[in-house]
Each structure stands twice: as C-alpha cells, then as structure tokens.
Amino acid sequence: MEEEAAKRESVLLSDECTCQSMASWEFQQLDANYDGHLSDSELLQLKTSSDGMESACIGQFTAACDHDKDGMLSEKEWCCCFADVRK
Ligand SMILES: [Ca+2]
Ligand SMILES: [Ca+2]
DSSP: OHHHHHHHHHHHHTTOOOOOHHHHHHHHHHOTTOSSEEOHHHHHHHHHHSTTOOHHHHHHHHHHHOTTOSSSEEHHHHHHHHHHHOO
16 A cells, blocks of 8 residues: 555655546546647536536645646646545
C-alpha cells in the first residue's frame, strides 16, 4: 500500500501523469469541441451525468486540477487529477 502511494506521489511530482485508459476515454467524451481542453461548460456535463455533483464541486475540481491556471483542463491535467482523486 505504501509503495503504491509513493509511486503515485512520484508520478504527480514528476508532472508526467500516466493517462489511464478510462480517464482518457472520459476526457474525449467531455471535450465537445475537440480542442484538447476541457472548459467549465464542458465539465458541467459531469453535473448532468453524475447524480449529486454540484457545480461548486466542478469549480473546485477545476481549480484543484488546473495547474497552469488557464481556466481549462488539458488532457494531462485531467489525467493527473484522476490519479490524484483515486486515493
Ligand atoms: Ca474543449
Ligand atoms: Ca490548464
């Protein structure tokens, strides 16, 4: 278990996150205009597809994952976020 956590942490720190196929697939589903980034409005699709997920949560999710603070999530940021969430 500790080994797993250490591995995950090193992945996050290296700024190179491995995209799990599930995360990558989800990203492509959400990227409605295929620009390679998820905007807040695209992320709002999560709200309608996930029961009980409020837009405030989406905002926190975006803020936590948007490492370069451009207001959108790249696939890399998205994948890193997934790796982070799966604790
Ligand atoms: Ca997009
Ligand atoms: Ca970003």
